[in-house]
Amino acid sequence: MFLSFEGVDGSGKTTQASLLAEALRADGREVVATREPGGTRLGEEVRELLLEGVEMSAWAETTLFAAARAELAERVIAPALAAGNDVVCDRYIDSSLAYQGIARGLGLERVLELNLTVTNGLLPDRTFLVLVDPGVAFERTKRSDRIELEGEAFHRAVDEAYRSLAEMFPERITTVDGNRPAEEVAEEIRGRLRELS
Ligand code: TYD
Numbered sequence: 734m735f736l737s738f739e740g741v742d743g744s745g746k747t748t749q750a751s752l753l754a755e756a757l758r759a760d761g762r763e764v765v766a767t768r769e770p771g772g773t774r775l776g777e778e779v780r781e782l783l784l785e786g787v788e789m790s791a792w793a794e795t796t797l798f799a800a801a802r803a804e805l806a807e808r809v810i811a812p813a814l815a816a817g818n819d820v821v822c823d824r825y826i827d828s829s830l831a832y833q834g835i836a837r838g839l840g841l842e843r844v845l846e847l848n849l850t851v852t853n854g855l856l857p858d859r860t861f862l863v864l865v866d867p868g869v870a871f872e873r874t875k876r877s878d879r880i881e882l883e884g885e886a887f888h889r890a891v892d893e894a895y896r897s898l899a900e901m902f903p904e905r906i907t908t909v910d911g912n913r914p915a916e917e918v919a920e921e922i923r924g925r926l927r928e929l930s
Pocket of ligand 1: 742743747768769770784798824825826828829830832833878880881
């Protein structure tokens with residue numbers, strides 16, 4: 734099973750991704766946990782360029798995220814799934830749809846098409862979108878990388894974008910209320926997953 738976690742910076746999705754990976758392992762499943770951008774040697778280098786690097790155009794940014802994703806999909810995710818493992822990914826295609834396609838205004842369809850091309854159409858079986866009050870999330874972020882340094886208006890636009898993606902893809906994206914203690918959110922996610930399988 735391929736599972737991804739999404740949410741704005743400061744939503745707590747990284748904590749939830751690792752709690753779910755741990756819970757699946759405790760059930761005796763083999764889990765490959767990975768993150769975007771990154772998760773491969775090339776991906777980690779591209780991550781540096783994207784997050785610590787120079788200013789860049791929106792399409793340059795989008796294609797670099799896509800390059801890191803292509804590498805991860807082909808070298809890590811697809812082989813793990815083929816070997817019968819579960820994959821838990823902290824961010825995937827929906828991040829590009831929300832941040833680049835919608836919030837940066839490049840167009841959802843074009844960014845989706847690019848990403849489906851470079852991943853050979855590999856989409857998660859289920860995506861958990863952790864929703865929190867965008868003001869609270871913004872306060873929580875360290876504002877330590879190039880994208881986190883965008884203003885609050887951009888992060889609100891990303892939050893809106895995620896909410897509309899959840900409406901567009903209700904059969905794949907499950908929203909969870911992240912304005913609660915992490916363990917409570919994790920319990921809900923495990924319950925939702927049990928309902929699905
Ligand atoms: P992330 O690793 O989640 O940040 P951190 O671990 O520091 O909280 O993501 C890095 C940033 O990249 C984040 O601001 C979201 C952004 N991003 C995009 O804009 N598009 C993408 O496709 C991905 C994967 C991330």
